[in-house]
Amino acid sequence: MEKQLKSDIEVEVTFKGVPMELLPDFRFDFYTELHKNRTYVCSKEGAKLTNCTVDEREIGVKTNTVVKCMLERHRFKTGRLCVLAYIKWLDEDYKDGVRDDVYRERLDLIIRN
Secondary structure, three states: OEEEOOOOEEEEEEEOOOOHHHOOEEEEEEEEOOEEEEEEEEEEEOOEEEOEEEEEEEEOOEEEEEEEEEEOOOOOOOEEEEEEEEEEEEOOOOOOOEEEEEEEEEEEEEEEO
16 A cells, blocks of 8 residues: 555554553654654553553454554655564563563555655
8 A cells, every 4th residue: 555645554463362451652753764764652640641542342252452553754765664663461480470572564555656
């Protein structure tokens, strides 16, 4: 898919099998490939949401939580949209009580002039 450079962008992230009350803190840094210095942040820290909404959806017997990141007036350069995701799962097996997961993903969206 392609979008024009001045378009607002929505990206949904589904936490499968995770009810809203167990949604971990996260930070998603969006950028276009080759332009990592210009990012747009979508995050959750405690109850504070930045540039996103959270919705719970039941699918069969599973409960999923969907995060909708809204990239508005993002000022990206042209290129493929990418995201660097930092997720902080509560986990007592770790000394600090948190398992940090970091993912880098190239999305199927090209930003064009």
